[in-house]
Amino acid sequence: MVVLGEGDLTIQEIAREVGEGRRDFSKIKGIVFNQGNRFVETPPAPLLRDLDLLPEPALELVKREKYRFDVFGKDNFVTCLETSRGCPYGCDFCSVTPTWGNKWRNKSNKRIMREIEKAKELGYNWVFFVDDIFVVWPNRSHREKLFREIIDRRIGIKFIAQMRADVTARNPDLVKMAAEAGLRVAFLGVESGSQETLRKMHKGIAVPDSIKAVKVLHQNGVIVLVGLIVGAPYEGFRELMATVRLSRELADAGADGVQFSVYTPLPGTRVFVNLLREGRILTLNWDYYDLLTPVLRTRVNPLIVQLLSLYANHSFYVRKYIKGKLGRGVRSQGDKARLLRQAEKYMWRRLPHFAQVTLVDFPLSLIKTLLLYVRRERLSQEVVSELISQSQRIVYEEGVWAS
Numbered sequence: 001m002v003v004l005g006e007g008d009l010t011i012q013e014i015a016r017e018v019g020e021g022r023r024d025f026s027k028i029k030g031i032v033f034n035q036g037n038r039f040v041e042t043p044p045a046p047l048l049r050d051l052d053l054l055p056e057p058a059l060e061l062v063k064r065e066k067y068r069f070d071v072f073g074k075d076n077f078v079t080c081l082e083t084s085r086g087c088p089y090g091c092d093f094c095s096v097t098p099t100w101g102n103k104w105r106n107k108s109n110k111r112i113m114r115e116i117e118k119a120k121e122l123g124y125n126w127v128f129f130v131d132d133i134f135v136v137w138p139n140r141s142h143r144e145k146l147f148r149e150i151i152d153r154r155i156g157i158k159f160i161a162q163m164r165a166d167v168t169a170r171n172p173d174l175v176k177m178a179a180e181a182g183l184r185v186a187f188l189g190v191e192s193g194s195q196e197t198l199r200k201m202h203k204g205i206a207v208p209d210s211i212k213a214v215k216v217l218h219q220n221g222v223i224v225l226v227g228l229i230v231g232a233p234y235e236g237f238r239e240l241m242a243t244v245r246l247s248r249e250l251a252d253a254g255a256d257g258v259q260f261s262v263y264t265p266l267p268g269t270r271v272f273v274n275l276l277r278e279g280r281i282l283t284l285n286w287d288y289y290d291l292l293t294p295v296l297r298t299r300v301n302p303l304i305v306q307l308l309s310l311y312a313n314h315s316f317y318v319r320k321y322i323k324g325k326l327g328r329g330v331r332s333q334g335d336k337a338r339l340l341r342q343a344e345k346y347m348w349r350r351l352p353h354f355a356q357v358t359l360v361d362f363p364l365s366l367i368k369t370l371l372l373y374v375r376r377e378r379l380s381q382e383v384v385s386e387l388i389s390q391s392q393r394i395v396y397e398e399g400v401w402a403s
């Protein structure tokens with residue numbers, strides 16, 4: 001049985017049905033199940049309106065020792081908390097809105113504080129807020145009150161959050177407050193150094209926003225990790241190089257880490273449907289959909305896209321490291337400098353792993369891409385039509401909320 005989309009309420013209904021000895025799943029919304037020798041899909045389920053109704057995470061059932069966060073030194077433990085779901089934006093490559101809906105919903109600050117305090121009591125000193133987007137325009141004042149409360153109550157926990165560049169760049173005071181409350185690591189989805197690519201992605205940010213956002217975070221002592229994407233179907237070599245160049249500008253602005261991903265059309269997104277229709281998808285073997293392997297026929301050869309992503313990743317760190325050693329890099333102060341020193345030691349210890357990835361795994365992955373490209377897998381028309389129809393189906397009962 002498969003639960004589609006937000007499954008919290010659906011799982012409860014399934015458990016009740018099984019627990020009470022009935023096995024009639026046909027009335028449970030939002031599932032696909034096997035009945036005899038056919039699959040039955042029930043109508044979409046409603047989204048949960050009030051996230052405070054969810055049970056609190058049973059952190060006490062988890063062994064804290066298994067969640068060491070060694071990258072920043074000994075005695076660091078991290079737990080994951082969720083404060084919101086969904087995203088009001090519509091980036092074409094992103095699976096967040098098909099998964100959680102285009103409506104942004106958040107828990108109340110009272111509830112979030114209870115969860116943070118529980119994590120603290122259980123000995124966690126780091127929280128990773130797993131929200132795909134931690135601050136959006138409509139919730140700025142909500143977040144401001146949350147940060148104020150964390151500061152006033154001297155919670156003393158460090159946290160990691162995923163942010164948007166435009167909101168970050170235009171709200172330096174909020175970032176300052178977030179850093180005071182404990183924000184130590186921020187992940188920014190910058191995606192591209194080409195304004196044209198950003199426009200086609202429907203990202204809704206401008207390149208200068210990203211540089212400013214990195215500066216604002218760095219100035220407030222926050223470690224900045226940046227996500228970039230290469231190989232979008234509408235990109236040429238010039239756009240790819242603009243992204244590589246931007247990664248260097250971001251390093252000089254204070255970015256500490258970068259992750260180059262290969263543009264991957266995830267099932268359920270509109271790009272997936274469009275590219276399937278255009279016959280530009282190279283494979284439907286989901287093992288290749290790892291954000292590292294090109295699965296698309298693009299304007300640039302997929303091997304070049306893949307090689308470029310490795311080169312850009314490595315050159316970011318090598319360049320940053322050398323500049324830092326020569327005293328020409330951007331300087332970090334205080335807690336950020338201390339955490340980065342720990343992270344550097346951790347990276348040196350992991351060097352054999354990185355060497356294996358670069359010298360063994362990556363060449364193997366290149367061969368896989370080459371075979372994919374040369375063999376030109378024929379996609380069955382029946383499967384393609386089925387996938388297009390499934391991908392276009394709505395997962396949620398629109399306009400209806402569960403409470």
Ligand code: SF4
Binds near residue numbers: 087088097133203
């Ligand atoms: S990439 Fe970020 S901003 Fe864009 S739709 Fe996904 S979660 Fe929202």
